[in-house]
Amino acid sequence: MSTNRWLATGNYFTSYKDEQRIFITHLDRTFFSIFISLLFIWPLLFKLSNKYMLVIDNILIAIVAIIGLNIVTGFAGLISIGHAAFMGVGAYTVASFARTLGDSHVIITHAWPLLILLSGLTGAVFGAIVGLPAMRLKHLYLAMATLSFQMIFTWTINFLEFFNQGQTIAISNVFWFTGKLGRKDHYFFWYYVLLVVVILSGFMVRNLLRTRYGRCLGAVRDNDRAADAMGIHPGLTKVYAFGLAGFFAGIAGALHAYVYRGVGFESFTLHHSITYLAMAIVGGLGTLHGSFWGPIAIMTLELQMESFAEYAGRILPSDWNLATALKPLSFGLVIVLFLMFEPRGIANWWRIARSYTKLWPFRY
Amino acid sequence: MMSYFFQLLVSGIVVGSIYALAALGFVLIYKSSKVLNLAHGQIIAAGAFITYALTGWVGIPIYLSFLLSMVITFFLAMSVEKIFLRRLIGEPIISIIMVTIGLMSILDGIIFLTPFGSVNFSFPQFLPQELISFGGVSISWTQLVGVIITAIMIGGFSWFFKKSTVGISMRAVSDDQFASMSVGISVPRVFGLAWATAGLSAAAAGGIIGNITGLNFETLQAFGITVFPIVILGGLDSILGAVVAGIIMGVIQQFASGYLDGNFGLNGTAEVLPYIILLIILLFKPHGLFGIHEIERV
Structure with missing residues (x-):
């Protein structure tokens, strides 16, 4: 390790442990904490309307889902065309509680963190199955398996x-320490919950990737025979990747159910699965911060497309759909x-921008 | 009771043979370039819509427009291959498959732009309306003509692969790309041709199914996606498998909707059964009925 812990001018690692640090320098850590605290502070300073708060909540939900999809498609190299269905499993776990116990039972309104976790576990079980x-089998066939799960x-x-045949199943507002949440604070409150979930899952995956269990995903993706020779069971690794992806998808689905205060099948169709795949690809497969860029980019694109369609709809004949x-056109x-x-x-x-600013004004 | 059984069997074979024709194109692309073309369903739908647009809006007689739509999709699929997939030769197979997912989305979007995305159309009747029946089993003229055209086309394709020089070169490429390059076969050209013939057969299947069920985008999409369970059942790289599995799947679907629906509180089982079969096949016999056993294993 270099003597200057604030600025690393090069690679001074002397042990593998050094290299695996999350924050290489103190500067990185400081910037990161400032950034995170800004994320927590800004909603208190600027009051956003509910419409835009919902968009931001949506992005955060998608980030949780894409972290999961990135594990299976990015790190383990298996195409999943059923990610929305795994989210649906999570959402419908919450919904099945609402159906059996009534939509404002104490489990749903008070024990929601546990319920979200439980949805994640259900998602993981379905993912593993x-x-x-x-x-x-290898990726080609797995794409088919996930597709068929989506259809089933x-x-x-x-x-x-029991699931109201795909019609919306209502889920009531949750309680916080201050009492039942009102309509006005709903999206505001869930912004904080989602932010915490995103940060936790980001750290979870970042730490996972530094361990044996995370590295074996990449090993199986890059060369399964070599991975096998090194003592990694390729099949089990892939099942486990699917389980992890299902876990994050389930959590994202449960959060979706709570934020929208209802569950309907139309949020978990094949089109959504393809949209999530688009997010993962645009963000960058096999990178953790790709999981943050992708949803932001695609959701922004979606918003732009909506306003463009509204604008163009006034000029063009109405049978132009x-x-x-x-949406499918731009995502495709x-x-x-x-x-x-x-x-x-x-x-x-x-990455390019980072290394550019780091080296500026020297080019190499 | 028996005639009900035969009625279901016959309509199953009718639908199944069209499935077979649709699955044929999928297998072709997989066989020559190992690409899993997830946009195949959309090409089928596009074929049906082009056929209708030529008849209904331009006013060309249906026989001609059927042929013309096959020609159009032939070049359409060929250019898709040339524009999008040619650049990706040598990239990891996973990104090529994801490109086809993107294509699926793009084609969906283009179809939604046209009236076909929201309005249902049906082909003008050009065949006699009455049913042909023998021994309690009846079949409509549209279905009969559809099956005959399908049978002719499948026969034609089999001849094409077995005997013609181009077909043999396609089989050679699917066998070994380097060896076929060394005997002077242009591998990129074969890829293009495989896509083009796949587009052609997809358009034919789309035109026929469009005549039988009418032109509803969702129905055609569902028809197109059912091709995936069929090719897995038949074995991804077997043309015979595609034909046999297509017919099996058609018959299973008809029996499911004939016997299961409305009986055990079930409904719409025909839509889900192919995928359950697909999952079971993947677990226990992943190379399908006729596929080569050396499929990619972990």
């Missing part, structure tokens, strides 16, 4: 009377263009 073919999920929700068309284009021209995603731009 769907990932079971991974014991024998949609059908089951639409079919079962612009509002529904623009974004997926294809990023894969063709920037397969490492926005995370790569971030």
Whole structure:
């Protein structure tokens, strides 16, 4: 380790332990803590309208989901076209409590952190079950397995009377120490909950990647035979990756249920799965901060598309179905263009910008 | 009771043979370039819509527009390959598959831009309306003609792969790309051709199914996605498997909706059964019925 703990002018690692630090210098740590505290402070300073608060909540939910998708698609290299269905599993775990106990039972309103955790575990179980073919098969077939889980999920929700046949199942507002949350504070309150969840899961994944269990994901992705020779069980690793992805998806789904105060099947369709895949690709597969960039970029794009469709809808004839068309069109284009021209995603731009400012004004 | 059984069997075979035609194109692309084309369902839908647009709006007779839409999708799929997938040769297979997911989304968007995304159309009737029935089993003219065209096309494709020079070169590329390059086959050209023929067969399947069920985008999408369970059941790289599995899946779906729906409180089982079969096949017999056993294993 270099003597100056504030500024690292190069690579001075003398042990593997040094290299695995999350924050290389004190400066990194300071900037990070300032950034996080700003995230906590700004809603107190600027009052945003509920509409934009919901957008921000949405982005945070998507970030939790994409952290999960990045584990399975980015780190373990398995395509999942059923991520929205895993989110749905989480959301419908909450919904099944609401259906059996009534939507304002004390478990739902008071024990919500436990319920969110439980949804994550249910998601993990379903993820591991769907990932079971991974014991024998490679990515091509797993894409099919997740696709079929997506279709089976949609059908089951639409079919079962217990789940209200896909119609919205209401979930009431939760209680905090100050009492029941009102309509006005709802999105504001969940912003903080989501922020805490995002930070926790970010640290969880960051720490996971420094351990044996995280490194074996990348090892299996890069070369499963070599990984096998080193004593990693490739099949089990993949099942475990699916389980982890299911866990984060389940948590994201439960949060979605609480933020929207209801669960309906139309938030967990194949289109959503593809949107999540787009987020993961745009952000940068196989990087942790890609999971933050992707949702932000895609959600912003979605907002822009919506306002553009509204604007263009006034000029164009009404049978031009612009509002529904623009979303898949733009997401598809974004997926294809990023894969063709920037397969490492926005995370790569971030990396370039970082190293540029670090070295400035010297170029090399 | 028996005639009900045969009725379901016959309509299952009708739907199944169209599935077979649709799955054929998918297998073709997989066989030659190992790409899992998830946009195949959208190409099928596009084929159906182009056929309708040529007949209903331009006014070309349906026989001609059916052929013309096959030609159009032939070039459409070829250009898709040339624009998007040609650059990605050599990239990891996972990003190529994700490009096809992107294409699926793009094609969805383009179809939503047209009236087909929101309005249902149906083809003008050009065949006699009455049913042909023998021994209590009846079949409509549209279905009969559809099956005949499908059978002819599948026969034609089999001949094409077994006998024609281009077909043999495609089989060679699927066998070993380096060896086929060394005997003078242009591998990129074969990839393009595989996509083009896949587009052609998809358009044919789309045109036929559009005539039978009418043009509803969601139905056609569901039809297109059912192709995936079929190719897994048949074995991803087997053309015979695609045909047999297509017919099996069609029959299973018809029996499911004929016997299961409304009986045990069940409904719409035909939509979900293929995917349950897919999961079971993946767990126990992942190379499918006719696939080569050396599939990619962990």
